[in-house]
Amino acid sequence: MDQRVTLKELARLLNVSISTVSKALNDSPEISPQTRKRVKELAALNHYVPNMLAQNLKTKHTRTIGVIIPAILPHFFAEALHGIETKASELGYRIIICISNESIQKEAESVQTLIKGQVDGLIMSLSQETQAKTEIGHLQPIFSHKVPLVLFDRVLNQIECDKVHINDSLQAEQATMALFNSGCKKIAYFSGISDTSVDDERKKGYLEAVKNLGGSRKVVKFDPRDFPDEKLKKLIETRKIDGILASDELSAILVMKSALNSGFEIPEDLSVIGFTNGIMSEHFRPSLSTVDQHAEQQGKLALETMVDRIEGKLPEEYVEYKLETSIIHRKSTRGKVPQLTD
Amino acid sequence: MDQRVTLKELARLLNVSISTVSKALNDSPEISPQTRKRVKELAALNHYVPNMLAQNLKTKHTRTIGVIIPAILPHFFAEALHGIETKASELGYRIIICISNESIQKEAESVQTLIKGQVDGLIMSLSQETQAKTEIGHLQPIFSHKVPLVLFDRVLNQIECDKVHINDSLQAEQATMALFNSGCKKIAYFSGISDTSVDDERKKGYLEAVKNLGGSRKVVKFDPRDFPDEKLKKLIETRKIDGILASDELSAILVMKSALNSGFEIPEDLSVIGFTNGIMSEHFRPSLSTVDQHAEQQGKLALETMVDRIEGKLPEEYVEYKLETSIIHRKSTRGKVPQLTD
DNA sequence: CTGAAAGCGCTTACAG
DNA sequence: CTGAAAGCGCTTACAG
Structure with a gap:
């Protein structure tokens, strides 16, 4: 320097x-x-x-955008980040990343540093704690300093800003229907990511579908570090569960591993659909049918929205995108029309 | 703003x-x-x-460090980034991320923007193209502006700077030995990440081990998007290959999938060891034995080294850390002492 | 204990 | 076509 x-x-x-x-x-x-x-x-x-510092001091903008995400390890966030970075560099912006580690405390600190670092805007996906407690006091500086904010994936209704996410409840509903249409009679929802808006929405969609189908509901929450193998086994054997919608990729993989290890066959004894089309979904045996969350696209759209907002290309009122998604059918579910040869 | x-x-x-x-x-x-x-x-x-901009203009440092990595999607980089970010926020630094996408062009641009953005230092893992061509002209601005640089994982000998990586050749050699000790007679090296320093080193270690063992060598390069199933099958059936060292996690998983799909059993017919202890290694069935690259630790150490350099806590001459690693034995290899019951 | 002044490296009206 | 001057928001010797 x-x-x-x-x-x-x-x-x-x-x-x-x-x-x-x-x-x-x-x-x-x-x-x-x-x-x-x-x-x-x-x-x-x-x-x-x-010297960009000097230039920015004059021009009052930095062409850098702050990004606060709960983690980078889950494939969804890594991919979203990739989308954000790609679009940013395409548009001539830089990004500064902070990880909240699912904590309000860390999220609050990140907001502070990014704001005084004079970012032109903030892209966030909320921490689990923030969502669980619906506490948003620590985001106040964003609003009082009028820093543009776009929320993606893990959003909160009470926050007024631009948003991009998928219609989680609708997708979960459709995924549940897909399971039913492929022949499943009793479908359960397994969640390893409790207390997030996306989990709530997905559960809601599942319950809605089950209600419409007249089936019985079964929701299982678990800690990904300690999967309830016995419980799953019993559910399949005595409660005749033959389809599971999982809250996310890792949860789906854990469900499959556990079922396989207990000697069940997938998709014959148990069909599974997950969320997020990550690398494990593709490579696991059997490969996992999944609701594509379009992580990269969400990231790109979030960044694009941010830039449009910064550059005044957006209407006064906030925009909200709910991306269309689709189910990728792979080997963890049966074909819609059961085939003789498979 | x-x-x-x-x-x-x-x-x-x-x-x-x-x-x-x-x-x-x-x-x-x-x-x-x-x-x-x-x-x-x-x-x-x-x-x-x-206003940090104004503060920095006076104080001449920004407490922000630029990070340029080839990609974020591979688990190794996501994890390393996680380590970097964690340590940075612990030490009161911010990080700006750029992705080179394995291209010299993009890497050069990133160097430019980060330098004029007045980062206090640069942490990089080189792009494949940079390594393949050993072209470093585009890094010149780093040196002429005397911006501290630390290279991690994908380093280049001819660049003089602080470095942190693992001893890839030694690890590969040991992994090959481990395969041999577990009973493998003919071991091949499969690489899906050609033309990087880490691939070179790992191949070198493999060849060294095979030489010492007096065995025959077999190196297969392939494109991860188009795995050579037939070739692998033939290698196992006619060439009696019964052990494979793979260049990275994805390559190892692809090898296992292909072998499994061809009807072979793992580890009975084929033992496999990969590099990078990612999430797939843990969850694949069978789980993958792997050389732990300590991605997070590499990231943390790289950042720590950077900060020490910036703050003048390091000696004049450059430091080079070669992290100790170890092999995590899981289900894709046989126990060292063959067991009757398994 | 408080303040006036210079300066960090730029940009940009405004004169000439 | 070129330059003097003000100013972006701070910090920090230096006076008082």
């Missing part, structure tokens, strides 16, 4: 004013072609790099 | 000078307790947030 050449230095070397150098470098038509050329050559020669 | 209250405004409101406000807010002992209190109260009331 040292001895970088500045406009002043360049000006001295060229015997012209700082203004002239600045304008020349910025291709101002005010400056004569020769001067422009001279200035640029010397700048290149000296590896001149403008 | 609008109407934020500034020191000037606060000073006007309090009828004191800007200097006084600044000092009071920074807990300077020069200022009387009462004034300090008054100033702080008003600042809080007005949600005053210092």
Whole structure:
């Protein structure tokens, strides 16, 4: 961060004013072609790099966007982040990442640092704690400083801002229907991600479908670090559960592993559908049928919305996108029309 | 980014000078307790947030570190990034992420933006293209601007800077030995990540081990999007390959899937060891034995090294850490001492 | 204990 | 076509 050449230095070397150098470098038509050329050559020669801090201090925007997500390890967030980064670099923006680790405390700190770091806007997916307690006091600085905010995936209704997510309840409902249509008689919902808006919505959709179908409901919450193998086994053997909608990718994989280890066959004895089309869904044996959450697309759309908002291309009122999704049918579910050969 | 209250405004409101406000807010002992209190109260009331841009322009450092990685989707990088972020926030630094997408072009652009964004230092894992061509011209600005650099995982010998990685060749050698000791007679190396330093090193280690063992060598390069099922099948059936060291997690999983689909049993007919202890290794059936790359630890160490360098806590000469790693034995390899019951 | 002043590296009306 | 000057929001010697 040292001895970088500045406009002043360049000006001295060229015997012209700082203004002239600045304008020349910025291709101002005010400056004569020769001067422009001279200035640029010397700048290149000296590896001149403008000091963005100084530029931003004048222009009042930084072209950087803060991103706060609960984690990066789950495939959904890694992929969303990838989408955000791709779009940002395409649009000439930079991103600063903070991880809330599902905690309000850390989320609050991140908001603080990003705001004083003068980001032009904030893209967030809320922490589990924030969602569970629906506590949003720590987001207050965002509003009082009028920093544009777009929420994606894990949103909260009471927050007024731009939003992008999928219609989780509808998708869960459809996934449950798909399970039914493929021949499942008793379908359960397994969740390893309790207390998030997406879990609530998915459960709601599941319950709705079961109600419409006139079936019985069964919701199981569990800790991903300690899967209830016995419970699942009993559910399949005595309660005749033959279809499971899982709250997310990892939960679905855990359900399948457990069932397989107990000697059941998938999809014959048990059909499974998960959420998020991650790498495990594709490679597990059998491969997992899943509701595609379009993580990358959500990320891209969130970033695009942010930029449009910043650049004033959006109407006054907030926009809310609910992405269309679809079910990717793979080997963990039976074909819709049961085939003789399979 | 609008109407934020500034020191000037606060000073006007309090009828004191800007200097006084600044000092009071920074807990300077020069200022009387009462004034300090008054100033702080008003600042809080007005949600005053210092403008980091202006602060940094004075102090010449930003407490932000640029990170350029080839991708975020592979588990290794997501985890390393997690380590970097965790450590950074622990140490009071922020990180700006750029993804090179394995391309020199994008890597060069990222270097440019990060440097003019005045990061205090740069942490990088090189793109495949950079490594394949050993082209480092686009990194020149880093050196000419004397920006501290730490390379992790995918490093290049000819670059002089701090480095953190694992001893890939040694690990590969040991993994090959482990395969041999567990009873494998003919071991092959399968790589889906050609042209990176880590691949080279791992292959080197494999070849070394095979040489020492007096066995025959077999190296297979493949495109992860198009796994050579037939080839693998033939290798197992006619060439009697019974052990495979894979270059990375995905490659290992692809090898296992293909073998399983061809009707072979793992680890009975074929033992497999991969690199990177990702989520798939743990959940695949059978679970994958793997060389733990300690991604998170590499990330943390890289960041720590960076901060130590920035803060002048390191000796003049560059440091190079080669992390100790270990093999996690799971179900894709046989027990070292073959058991009767298994 | 408080304040006036210079300066960080830029941009941009405004003169000439 | 070129330059002097003000200002972005801070910090920090230096006076008083």
